[in-house]
Amino acid sequence: MFETTALNTRSRRIEGLVRILFLMMAVMLILPVLIILGMLIARGGPVLSWAFLTTPPTNGMTAGGILFPLVGTVWLVTVALIASVPVGVAAAIYLSEYAPDNWLTRVINLAIINLAGVPSIVHALFGVGAFVLFFRFGTSILAASLTLAVMTLPVVIVATRESLRSVPRAFREACWNMGATRWQTIRKVVLPNAISGILTGVILEVSRTAGETAPIMFTGAAFFLPFLPQGVLDQTMAMSMHLFVISTAVPGVPEELPYGVALVLISMVLVMNALSVGFRMYLRGKKKW
Amino acid sequence: MVADAKVKVAVRDLTIRYGEDVALSDVSFDIHEHEIFGIIGPAGSGKTSFLRALNRMDEFTTGMAVDGRIVLDGHDVSEWRNLYSLRRRIGVVFPLPVGLPLSVYENVALAPRLAGVRKKSELDEVVERCLRRAALWDEVKDRLDSLGSLLSGGQQQRLTIARALSQDPDLLLLDEFSIAVDPVTTMRIEDVLKELREEVTIVLVTNLVQQARRLADRTAFFLTGELVEVAETEELFTGTVRDQRTRDYVEGRFG
Numbered sequence: 001m002f003e004t005t006a007l008n009t010r011s012r013r014i015e016g017l018v019r020i021l022f023l024m025m026a027v028m029l030i031l032p033v034l035i036i037l038g039m040l041i042a043r044g045g046p047v048l049s050w051a052f053l054t055t056p057p058t059n060g061m062t063a064g065g066i067l068f069p070l071v072g073t074v075w076l077v078t079v080a081l082i083a084s085v086p087v088g089v090a091a092a093i094y095l096s097e098y099a100p101d102n103w104l105t106r107v108i109n110l111a112i113i114n115l116a117g118v119p120s121i122v123h124a125l126f127g128v129g130a131f132v133l134f135f136r137f138g139t140s141i142l143a144a145s146l147t148l149a150v151m152t153l154p155v156v157i158v159a160t161r162e163s164l165r166s167v168p169r170a171f172r173e174a175c176w177n178m179g180a181t182r183w184q185t186i187r188k189v190v191l192p193n194a195i196s197g198i199l200t201g202v203i204l205e206v207s208r209t210a211g212e213t214a215p216i217m218f219t220g221a222a223f224f225l226p227f228l229p230q231g232v233l234d235q236t237m238a239m240s241m242h243l244f245v246i247s248t249a250v251p252g253v254p255e256e257l258p259y260g261v262a263l264v265l266i267s268m269v270l271v272m273n274a275l276s277v278g279f280r281m282y283l284r285g286k287k288k289w
Numbered sequence: 290m291v292a293d294a295k296v297k298v299a300v301r302d303l304t305i306r307y308g309e310d311v312a313l314s315d316v317s318f319d320i321h322e323h324e325i326f327g328i329i330g331p332a333g334s335g336k337t338s339f340l341r342a343l344n345r346m347d348e349f350t351t352g353m354a355v356d357g358r359i360v361l362d363g364h365d366v367s368e369w370r371n372l373y374s375l376r377r378r379i380g381v382v383f384p385l386p387v388g389l390p391l392s393v394y395e396n397v398a399l400a401p402r403l404a405g406v407r408k409k410s411e412l413d414e415v416v417e418r419c420l421r422r423a424a425l426w427d428e429v430k431d432r433l434d435s436l437g438s439l440l441s442g443g444q445q446q447r448l449t450i451a452r453a454l455s456q457d458p459d460l461l462l463l464d465e466f467s468i469a470v471d472p473v474t475t476m477r478i479e480d481v482l483k484e485l486r487e488e489v490t491i492v493l494v495t496n497l498v499q500q501a502r503r504l505a506d507r508t509a510f511f512l513t514g515e516l517v518e519v520a521e522t523e524e525l526f527t528g529t530v531r532d533q534r535t536r537d538y539v540e541g542r543f544g
Binding site for chain 1: 344346349351373374375376377379380381383385387389390391399400403404436438439449452456
């Protein structure tokens with residue numbers, strides 16, 4: 001009964017092969033990351049300096065630093081967050097804590113899924129129609145940020161909803177039993193314990209927003225500007241747009257320059273993601289139940 | 290028990306359904322003021338459903354339908370305008386302890402705060418009184434700031450009881466409170482309940498027949514959604530005139 005049969009050996013050999021195959025696929029995942037980062041650091045690293053970060057582009061963007069696009073991206077991300085976080089968190093609280101299971105809730109959930117699936121260039125055109133033309137914001141930080149906000153809303157909503165749902169229902173029932181209203185329960189017990197997940201979602205949204213190009217191309221990001229934006233109705237340069245422009249549209253750009261810009265951009269995103277991971281680990285360390 | 294005891298809760302023709310399933314069918318009985326009213330019966334007999342209906346928790350349970358009347362202090366709970374004030378009058382302790390992820394102090398101060406108490410001295414007083422009552426004060430008085438959800442199971446259950454008392458309820462519902470508590474602590478809580486009888490009416494749902502016998506003034510026996518019998522507790526355990534099923538259950542022949 002316990003003798004090794006031919007069939008037995010064969011299935012064990014297949015098991016070994018399959019395992020190695022899957023392992024190779026998984027390892028291949030880190031290859032693109034290593035190659036991209038390696039190339040960027042090798043070729044863009046020498047460009048980096050404090051001056052690179054703190055001086056504006058000069059000589060028709062073939063020299064100088066990236067101060068204006070860098071500041072512009074900070075503007076875009078900040079305004080986009082101010083617009084999307086309150087809306088997204090409020091919507092998620094409604095969906096998780098109040099919404100009954102009816103057709104309206106199902107339509108809203110469907111809308112969120114679809115919003116997440118809309119290609120960014122379509123968001124860009126929507127932004128032109130809605131914010132630039134209809135609301136007459138013109139091509140401006142406001143229009144670009146609102147477009148980014150609409151695009152990243154699903155990220156905030158889904159992250160918030162999931163972290164609210166991870167708070168055990170027993171806590172809510174205990175509160176309700178004491179005569180607490182839903183809002184009192186949310187404020188005292190649910191939100192304080194979901195805040196880590198919500199912040200993680202917000203940070204992920206930041207990294208996504210910072211890297212997008214298409215949605216801001218027609219709505220507020222400029223090819224080149226010789227000054228910093230003074231307010232939300234000004235146009236601005238942006239990191240992602242700047243990278244696109246100097247790689248494709250400007251003659252005579254030194255070869256390393258785009259690598260330097262890309263390295264700064266990807267560092268911003270990676271730092272944000274690292275923050276989000278670190279934050280989650282910190283909060284998991286002081287788990288409350 | 291005196292025959293003319295004031296009725297605290299009157300249950301009339303109560304039927305509770307979850308979709309197609311009937312949890313409690315056409316049940317009527319009275320709960321008197323200042324008594325401990327025991328409800329015994331095997332799992333699935335409708336005991337917990339009754340408590341949920343009494344506290345209007347059906348609002349939070351999809352598919353739970355309540356027919357018939359539960360009258361608290363002369364008012365039908367289904368017509369109660371302000372559900373929050375209804376729930377504030379009813380303290381509930383469920384079988385599994387729920388220490389909220391707040392400090393021990395805040396766990397007990399939450400209900401008074403919700404009711405609008407702001408003064409620190411007043412809150413301190415409520416917290417200490419309720420924790421003493423629940424036989425927990427001595428164990429936590431030096432760490433009121435630690436998380437209530439990280440106490441041991443037995444301590445959390447006493448915390449839950451302290452929290453229920455902090456609502457200053459006039460009706461206290463206990464649903465198998467001793468499941469997660471060691472026998473010594475159970476005895477201490479039972480002593481507390483006997484004292485509390487002077488101030489509040491207590492409904493004690495329990496799987497432990499002997500616990501009902503020790504504590505309850507009157508006891509109801511539920512079986513698969515039906516009220517088999519309700520009587521003075523001693524009568525239920527020793528009397529002669531009663532349903533054979535009750536005798537079998539209290540003597541441990543099934544259940």
